[in-house]
Amino acid sequence: MPSVGKGLVIGHHQVSDDMYEIEFILPAMSAECEPGQFVHIMPDMDNGPLLRRPLSLYDVDKKSGSITLLYKVVGQGTRLLTRVRNKDYVDVMGPLGRGFSLPGVAQNVLLIGGGVGIAPLIYLARALKELGCNIKVLYGTGTRSELVVFDKLRQIGVEIMPATMDGTVGYKGLVTDLLADKVNPSEIDFIYTCGPEPMMAGVAQFAKQNGIPGEASLEEHMACGVGACLGCARKLKAEDQHYIKVCKDGPVFSFAEIDF
Amino acid sequence: MNKGLINPGELVDISVNLGGVKMKNPVAVASGTFGYGREYEDFINLSSIGAIIVKGTTLEVRNGNKPPRVAETPAGMLNAIGLENPGIDKFLTEYLPYLNQKGATVIANIAGNTIEEYAAIASRIESCQGIAAIEMNISCPNVKQGGLQFGTNPETVMRVVAAVKSETSLPVIPKLSPNVTDIVEIAKAAEAGGADALAMINTLLGMAVDIKKRQPVLGNIFGGLSGPAIKPVALRMIYQVYKEVKLPILGGGGIMNYQDALEFIMVGATAVSIGTGNFVNPHIAGDVAQGIQQYMEENHIKNINELVGIAVK
Structure with missing residues (x-):
């Protein structure tokens, strides 16, 4: 509660x-x-x-x-x-809010974070580790100094693949390009992502093309945070009539629910 | 001032009668800021609130305005929700029973495009148990039809209030818009239409601009300004109306603590409503009621009614 x-x-x-x-x-x-x-x-x-x-x-x-x-x-x-x-x-x-769904059995999971969007994926990685999951993290930022969570990720014990726009660490370019270049979709059971919307759109597209289920965490300006003010409204799909509330219905939504 | 001296430990009476609505304390939560109550049940005992004024309800379901719908402003916020609601029937069958089961004092808030729609909603409510009063939204700035346009013309105010009164035996409380030149004229029109009390004030029409995108922040362009920024305007309008109109007033506009609430009471509000404050402190309604009670004990005031309008000269 x-x-x-x-x-x-x-x-x-x-x-x-x-x-x-x-x-x-x-x-x-x-x-x-x-x-x-x-x-x-x-x-x-x-x-x-x-x-x-x-x-x-x-x-x-x-x-x-x-x-x-x-x-x-x-x-x-x-x-x-x-x-x-x-x-x-x-x-x-x-x-x-509604958080990420956790698998019932140990799976091979891929976590993709962009910028400060990595934040919710850390606590998620900790929970997935306890479930015995095999975790790979793709983490994209502009440059080396913005990659801030390495210690936590190492401590949790995950495979980290960084991407920086300037190539100062890891893959040079977008984290979605890293995804397309270096990840074998047949090795992934589930994808979790949080970051800028264009990034999450790319991740969701990759997941859909390869038939991999997954979830994305959205961000929206909010007033109440509990679904009372109806301020953080958005349509999950262009054809929807109804506006969901990111604070109460989300902030996590499945790739099946949302079209970026 | 009739100071009914009380002894230490003696209970003070903070219950009020707002035009026929018996409230256990003078603190209500404002429509549109408290959902249908359930959203806040983890944070506050719903039956302890003076009255829960639920989200504005229309005859049919409404999807609301396109986002962005809210924007923070200095000491306030703008909203342009656009009366998103599931329609009166769904409210009565799916949301109201829960509030009744929790022992909440419920005031329905209704809005329509036409006078006939207001009357039709009032008539549906009349056939139900568990509603203490009807607050009429004749002042919503965020919908194209209805709302604000009803609240800014004295003649229409009188007619729409009379139409609702003729359909219900419940107390009727029109919520007045501050977006008018002469608030007293509108309040008198509501009184002439048969209103049992007045709710004041709704939000002030405003806007904000995103200079990066070079466009209005809100999807609806204009929105209603609420929060501490509007408190002085609300106090002034209630003061003016209290002097000229006999009806009890439900006062609100930027109340963030019990001191704010007492200001409203002292300019003539019989009860107060808390809106934006709920978003900041989800148990503010309880805190404010407790603060008022403590103030009364410390100042030896037996009955809250002794304070109503006491600052009006």
Whole structure:
């Protein structure tokens, strides 16, 4: 069950030019968190902005009761969030939304993340590892300094294939080109992806062409985060009449449900 | 001021009667900000809220406006949802029973394209149990027909309120638009139409521009501004109406804490409604009710009605 509470910040540091990692203790909430869900965080209760910011679960440690978020500074809210310090409390609501579905048996899974979109795939990788899955991660960014989650991925124990636009690490080019060039679709049972929409569109197309099922995590501006305000509306397919709500119906959707 | 002195520990009375709606406390949650209640059940006991005013409901299902539908603005937000809702029949059969089972005080919110549609929805509601009152959305800025255009013309306000009144025995509460030159004139028209109370205020029409894309932020171009940014406007309008019209007022516009709520009560609101604040703090309705009660205890005020309009000169 989701709740709202104040998390004690035990770690907050910059991991790249514009990305930060924040860890806080909130045991009751941590115990409820599933991969692919998100929390709605208030960057600063006293000085605004008005609304909470939805951030996906990057890592969760149910033993210590902690939740970790990876975020990119994109505006006023995330800029204010960077000012939160160790031992401060952050006001958090969650976990919210429908997360990734996990396989019943161990599978060969492919995780494809772009930029800060890698965040929800880390907690997912941890859960998949516990299920005994064989995990391959394709991770695309602009340049070497933006590849920020290698330590976590190594610790979890996955095969990592990086792609950078400038070729400073790994494959030179788009992560979707890496996918087409280097991944043998017959070795993959399921694909999970999160990142810029054109990237996810390419991944979904690859999956459909090769008959591989999979899921994508979407992003949308939100107000309430619980399906009440109907603000984060979008059509999953062009011909749909009905608008789904990313916060409540998602943020994770199967490739079968959505046309990018 | 009639200070009914109370002894420590003696209970204060925060229940109110809003034009026939008995509320256990003066704090309601505003239409469109609380879904059908269930969305917030994990965060707040639904039966503890003064009244839940559910999402605006039309005769037929509506899909709403194309996105983007919301945008944050300084001390506020714009929304252009476009009255997305499943239609009155589905509301009555699928959403209302749950709220009743939870013991919630439910106020329906209705909207239509024509006066006949408003009357038809009111008549459907009349045949059902479990609704305490009808709030009339005659002020939604986000739909092409109906809504705002009803709320800005005194003659139509009177006629649409009278039409709904003739179809129902429930208290009728028109929600007034602030997008008018003279709010008192509109409030008087609603009174003449037979309204039992007034809800004030709906959102202020506004817009925002994305300078990167060089186009309006909202898919609907215009949207309704809500949040703390509109509080001073709401207070001023309620003050004006309280002086001229006898009807009880459900006041709201940017309430974020109990101090804000008390401002509304002191300019004449019998009860208050919380809208955008729900998005920030999902149990704000309970917090505000508790804060009002504490304020009364500390200031030796026995009955909340003693505070209504106390700041009006």
